[in-house]
Amino acid sequence: MTMRITTQMSARTILRDLNGNLDNLSNLQVQMSTGMQINKPSDDPYGTSRAMELRGELNGFQQYTSNVNDGTAWLNASDTALSGMGDVIQRARELTIEGGTDSASPQSRSAAADEIDQLIGTLKQEANVQYAGSFIFSGTAIDRPPYGDANDAFGGNTNAMQREIGPGTNLDVNVDISSVLGNGQTPAPGDDKLIDTLRDISADLRSGNGDALRGTDLNRLDSNQDALIAVRAEVGARTNRMTVAYNRLQSLTLNATRLLSDTEDADTPQTLTDYTTESAAYQMALKAGANVIQPSLLDFLS
Amino acid sequence: MSLSTFSGLQVALRGLMAQQMALDTTGHNIANANTLGYSRQTVDMTTMPALTLPSISGNNGNGVQLGMGVDVTQIQRVRDSFLDIQYRSENMQYGDSSARADALGQAELAFDEPSETGVNQLLSNFYDAWSAVQHAPNDPSARTTLIRAAGTLASAFASVSDQLTRTATDAQEQYDAITGPSGDVESMAKQLAQLNTAISHATAVGQAPNDLLDQRDELLDRLSGLAQVSVTQNRDGTDTVDFGGVTLVDPRAANGYTWPQTLTNPGGQLGALQALASPTGPAMTYKGRLDGVVAELVRNVNDIYSRADGRNFFDPAGTTADALAVIATDANLVTGTDTTSAGSDDIATAIAALRGGQVDRNYASLVAEVGSDVKDSDNQQRIQLSLLDSIEQRRLSVQGVATDEEMTNLIQFQRGYQASARVMTTLDSMLDTLINRTGTTGL
Numbered sequence: 001m002t003m004r005i006t007t008q009m010s011a012r013t014i015l016r017d018l019n020g021n022l023d024n025l026s027n028l029q030v031q032m033s034t035g036m037q038i039n040k041p042s043d044d045p046y047g048t049s050r051a052m053e054l055r056g057e058l059n060g061f062q063q064y065t066s067n068v069n070d071g072t073a074w075l076n077a078s079d080t081a082l083s084g085m086g087d088v089i090q091r092a093r094e095l096t097i098e099g100g101t102d103s104a105s106p107q108s109r110s111a112a113a114d115e116i117d118q119l120i121g122t123l124k125q126e127a128n129v130q131y132a133g134s135f136i137f138s139g140t141a142i143d144r145p146p147y148g149d150a151n152d153a154f155g156g157n158t159n160a161m162q163r164e165i166g167p168g169t170n171l172d173v174n175v176d177i178s179s180v181l182g183n184g185q186t187p188a189p190g191d192d193k194l195i196d197t198l199r200d201i202s203a204d205l206r207s208g209n210g211d212a213l214r215g216t217d218l219n220r221l222d223s224n225q226d227a228l229i230a231v232r233a234e235v236g237a238r239t240n241r242m243t244v245a246y247n248r249l250q251s252l253t254l255n256a257t258r259l260l261s262d263t264e265d266a267d268t269p270q271t272l273t274d275y276t277t278e279s280a281a282y283q284m285a286l287k288a289g290a291n292v293i294q295p296s297l298l299d300f301l302s
Numbered sequence: 303m304s305l306s307t308f309s310g311l312q313v314a315l316r317g318l319m320a321q322q323m324a325l326d327t328t329g330h331n332i333a334n335a336n337t338l339g340y341s342r343q344t345v346d347m348t349t350m351p352a353l354t355l356p357s358i359s360g361n362n363g364n365g366v367q368l369g370m371g372v373d374v375t376q377i378q379r380v381r382d383s384f385l386d387i388q389y390r391s392e393n394m395q396y397g398d399s400s401a402r403a404d405a406l407g408q409a410e411l412a413f414d415e416p417s418e419t420g421v422n423q424l425l426s427n428f429y430d431a432w433s434a435v436q437h438a439p440n441d442p443s444a445r446t447t448l449i450r451a452a453g454t455l456a457s458a459f460a461s462v463s464d465q466l467t468r469t470a471t472d473a474q475e476q477y478d479a480i481t482g483p484s485g486d487v488e489s490m491a492k493q494l495a496q497l498n499t500a501i502s503h504a505t506a507v508g509q510a511p512n513d514l515l516d517q518r519d520e521l522l523d524r525l526s527g528l529a530q531v532s533v534t535q536n537r538d539g540t541d542t543v544d545f546g547g548v549t550l551v552d553p554r555a556a557n558g559y560t561w562p563q564t565l566t567n568p569g570g571q572l573g574a575l576q577a578l579a580s581p582t583g584p585a586m587t588y589k590g591r592l593d594g595v596v597a598e599l600v601r602n603v604n605d606i607y608s609r610a611d612g613r614n615f616f617d618p619a620g621t622t623a624d625a626l627a628v629i630a631t632d633a634n635l636v637t638g639t640d641t642t643s644a645g646s647d648d649i650a651t652a653i654a655a656l657r658g659g660q661v662d663r664n665y666a667s668l669v670a671e672v673g674s675d676v677k678d679s680d681n682q683q684r685i686q687l688s689l690l691d692s693i694e695q696r697r698l699s700v701q702g703v704a705t706d707e708e709m710t711n712l713i714q715f716q717r718g719y720q721a722s723a724r725v726m727t728t729l730d731s732m733l734d735t736l737i738n739r740t741g742t743t744g745l
Contacts, residue, residue, distance in 0.1 A: 006702030007335055009695055016691060040410055041673025042680060048415065049670035052422045056658050056666075059426040063433050063657070070437050132438055134645060140638065142645030143440050161645055164433075164655060264416065297709040 014289035021282035028275045031266040038264045047263050054260040061253045064165055068249060070132075071163035072242040074173040075235050077131040082232045084126040085180070085194075088119050089225045092198055095119075096221060099205045100213035113205035120198050124149070127177050136161075137177035146177060152184020152195045165245040175235060180227045194224040305355060305368065307736070310729045313350075313371035317722030320347055320372045324715040327377055331703045332712075339520030341379035341701035343512055347372050379512040385697045386519060390526035392693055396686040397527035397571035401476075403683040405469055405578045406676045409585050412465030415669050421462060422665060424455045425599075429657040435637055436650035445632035452615070456626040459596055463623035466592065469585040473578035480528060480572060481562060487545070488561045490525050494518060494551045495558025498540040502553065505539030530569040546572060584675060589623065591668045597621040599661045606652045610636040615653075 031037055041048040095112040098104060104112075124147040127137050134142035138156030146156040158178065162170040182193020190196030197220045204212045324345040334340040352367035414420045431448035438444050480486045497518045504511035518541065525531050529546035536542060536553065543551035546565030551558060568576055577583050600616040607615035613636070617627040630636075638646025 003696075003699045004702075004704060004707075006698050006704040008702045009698045012691075012695065012698070036416075038416060040676075041413065041415055041669050042407075042410055042676035043673075045670045045673035045677055048673050049666045051416055052666040052669065053658075053663075055416070055422065056426060056662050059430070060657050063430055063654070067433065067437070133441065134438065138645070140640060140643040140645035140647070142643075144644075157643060159640065159643065159646065161647065162651060163436075164651060167658070168655065170651065297706040301709065301713075 010292055014285070014292065017285045018282070018289065021278065021285050024278045025275070025282060028271055028278060031271050032268075032275060035266055035268075036264050037266040037271075051260060051264040054256055054263060058253065058256045058260060060167070061249050061256060065246065065249045065253065067163040068165050068242050068246045071165065071171060071173040072239060072246070074131050074136055074161075074163075075239045075242065077129055077136055078173075078175060079232065079235050079239065081126045081129045081137070082175075082228060082235060085123055085228055086225070086232070088123050088126070089194070089221065089228060092116060092119055092201065093218070093221055093225075095205075096201050096213050096217055099201075100210050100218065102210055104210075106208060109205045109208055113202045116198055116202040116205065120152075120195060120202075121149075123147075123181065123195065123198070127181060136174055139174060139176070147181070151186065152182075152199070153186060154178035154181065154183050165242065166249075169245075171238060171241060171245075173238070175231050177231075180224065180231055192220055192223075194228070197221055197224050305353070307733070309353070309370070310732075311726060313369075314722050314726040314729060316350065316371040316373065317725065318719060320345070320374050321715045321719035321722055323374050323377075325712065325719065328708050328711045328715060332705065332708050335703040335705060335708075339516050339523065340703070341381040341512070341516055341519075342703045343377050343379050345377050346375045348375050349373070376510055377512065378510060379515065380701055381519070382697070382700045385693060385700065386522075389690070389693045389697060390523060390531050392686065392690045393523060393526045394530055394570040396683070396690045397529075398569060398574040399679060399683040399686045401473075401571045401574035402578065402584075403676070403679040405473055405574075406584060406672070406679050408472070409466055409469045409588055410672055410676045412462050412469065413669055413672060414462075419458075421455070421458050422662070422669070424451070424458045425662060425665070426657070427451045428455050429654050432650050432654040435635075436647045436654060439637040439647050439650065440644045442632065445635050448635070449628060449630065449632045452628040452630075456616075456628060459592070459623040459626050463589055463592055466585045466589040467624075470579050470583060473575045473583075473585075477572060477575040477579060480575075481565075483562075487525075487528060487550070490521050491543075491545075491550050491559035491561050492557070494521050494525075494541070494543060495553075495555075497521070498551065498553050498558055502538045502540050511539075526570065528568075528570050529565060529572045530567060546570075588668065588672055591664075591671075593622040595661055595665045595668065596623045596626050598664060600626065602656055602659070602661060603653055606649055606656075607636070610639050610641055610649060 030039055038044050038047050038051060095115055099109045099112045127147050128145040129136060135145050135156065136142075137146045138144055140159040140161060141156045142161070144155050146154055148155060154177075156178070158176045160172040161174040163173050165171050178193075180193065181195050182191040184190065184195045185199055190199070197217065201213065201217045201221070204217055324347070327343050327345050331342045350370035350373045353370050354365060354367050356365035357363050415422055417423070428448075428451045431444070431451040434444045435441075435448050478485075482488075497514055501511050501514050501518065504514065522531060522533060522541075522543065525543070525545065530544075532544045534542040534544075538553075540553040541551065542549065542553065545551075546569065547567035548560075548563045548565060549555075550561060550563070552560065565572060567573075578585060580586070600618065600621050603616055604614040604618055607613070607630070613630070613634075615628065615630045617625075617629045619625070620627045637650040638648045640646035640648075
């Protein structure tokens with residue numbers, strides 16, 4: 001079909017083409033200035049929901065990472081305290097052995113007993129360590145110190161404090177310190193745990209009961225130390241799990257970041273190339289428009 | 303019967319007049335080259351009825367028919383009414399898709415996704431805040447942050463919901479403005495009725511009121527964007543116009559039109575607006591889905607939160623996006639089922655673990671659905687625009703003014719005029735010879 005081409009048609013065609021070019025240019029401009037290829041859901045509906053999902057995952061990973069860091073710090077504080085308790089047991093052991101020799105004088109035994117009493121204080125101090133304002137050995141009763149000065153009873157509870165280190169994976173960050181330190185000597189005669197042992201050692205030193213010191217006291221101290229080591233080993237194992245979880249989260253975060261970037265970030269070289277091409281097309285359309293509209297028969301009539 | 307001496311002058315005069323009329327029409331075309339809806343006009347010229355001259359001598363045949371010059375029978379507009387029908391049908395579709403695309407675009411903006419301030423991010427902040435509370439259950443600043451984050455989330459939901467409702471009410475308002483008293487429909491109907499009257503008067507005396515017809519067609523084009531238009535031409539030149547299923551313009555009606563009426567089958571922009579404003583329209587459907595997301599969130603969070611002492615975190619009655627309300631305060635916030643120990647955090651842990659759950663997924667799928675609806679309607683609009691454009695190009699090809707063509711006509715008719723003038727001069731000088739020089743031999 002041969003068409004009559006009228007003045008308005010040429011003008012409309014030129015305007016439509018220029019509009020199309022400008023529309024494309026403006027889209028590319030938005031992509032370049034935001035650096036994103038998805039600026040509203042309709043740009044890529046599937047990509048948008050994928051990006052939202054990935055962003056959610058990424059936020060989750062960041063949260064888990066923060067949980068892991070918090071848990072690790074908690075466990076490290078526990079480990080330091082437990083190590084301090086280990087030193088206390090070492091010192092108590094030395095004092096018990098020294099006090100247990102028959103050549104030990106009553107004065108030196110009494111001095112040793114004083115030091116043992118001090119050591120119990122140190123032990124409680126270690127147990128009352130706080131992390132970020134919480135007593136870490138009080139179970140969930142984080143606002144109460146596990147041991148008071150007045151008595152030797154455990155003031156916390158044995159509930160677990162947990163950190164979520166992955167979807168559905170929780171790790172306990174606290175340990176039950178009462179399984180090592182015990183409740184002292186109430187109810188009598190005591191629970192054979194560390195504080196009870198130390199109280200007995202102190203009493204035996206004062207009474208000069210060398211047999212008990214050499215025998216049962218030392219044995220009980222050893223088994224208390226074993227209990228402490230078991231708890232420390234548990235803390236160490238959990239710290240390791242935290243480290244593994246941290247590394248895993250780092251690589252998951254990296255992956256999710258890369259996927260998210262692939263989904264929603266504009267491909268800069270591609271966008272720039274597209275922009276240049278589109279811009280050239282726009283220039284050409286302008287030029288063509290100017291050339292088509294300008295001349296008419298009028299120019300050639302005198 | 304013999305020929306009048308001066309009949310040649312009449313022939314030349316008619317030639318002059320016809321060429322002049324053609325020149326005037328060319329001028330009219332050029333002047334209206336850019337007038338919207340204008341159809342170019344052409345002058346129909348035919349030969350005058352011939353004068354039959356008997357032969358002077360019967361021996362030499364039957365005489366002749368002498369041409370008596372030119373006659374202008376009519377000035378008509380060049381227009382293809384079939385293209386008008388196509389144009390109006392596509393324009394209705396375009397009106398529909400364009401109103402839909404506009405409203406959906408508005409709904410899409412309501413979600414403000416993907417962004418750092420959209421519901422998606424705020425949900426994530428809400429979970430983060432629960433995690434922070436879990437890390438330090440007795441830290442008042444963590445509790446305050448949580449209550450704030452929950453409040454921000456609630457107002458973001460309310461804002462999206464509000465914007466979606468506004469999309470629907472905007473559509474209704476626009477519908478009311480177009481169909482209301484002295485709205486577009488009424489004003490166009492009134493003009494159409496007036497044009498009908500003027501056209502029927504002109505038609506009654508045998509004239510073709512080209513410019514009035516153009517104006518009427520232009521009005522019908524505009525009307526067709528609003529709703530389904532169908533036109534019946536009457537014998538007297540008037541048009542009866544059906545609009546959206548009811549008779550809008552009818553020369554037999556009191557004022558020539560009947561409005562307001564309830565459209566039974568609108569289509570076009572009005573149809574789209576009606577659908578958008580309806581409770582089952584896209585905006586309200588999205589709002590319903592959003593309410594579903596909120597209800598799920600309230601249920602999930604409260605189920606966990608109430609394990610401690612039966613109290614709720616969110617108001618259990620506020621299960622729509624605009625009614626989501628936090629009733630827990632930082633003072634009475636519980637973080638675990640064991641309310642006697644400050645560090646009990648199983649509730650905080652469980653709520654923080656809702657991250658990436660059904661609520662997030664439902665919301666993301668809602669946003670994706672809105673996005674793909676908008677994309678579809680944008681595409682639809684683009685397709686309709688290009689269809690409409692191609693029909694408009696074809697219409698302009700038929701009825702538009704081509705200046706080069708008019709210039710050519712201008713020269714052609716100018717030459718015709720000059721030639722007719724020359725005929726007259728020639729006849730004049732012939733008559734001069736006859737009148738002033740003949741029979742002067744004896745003088």
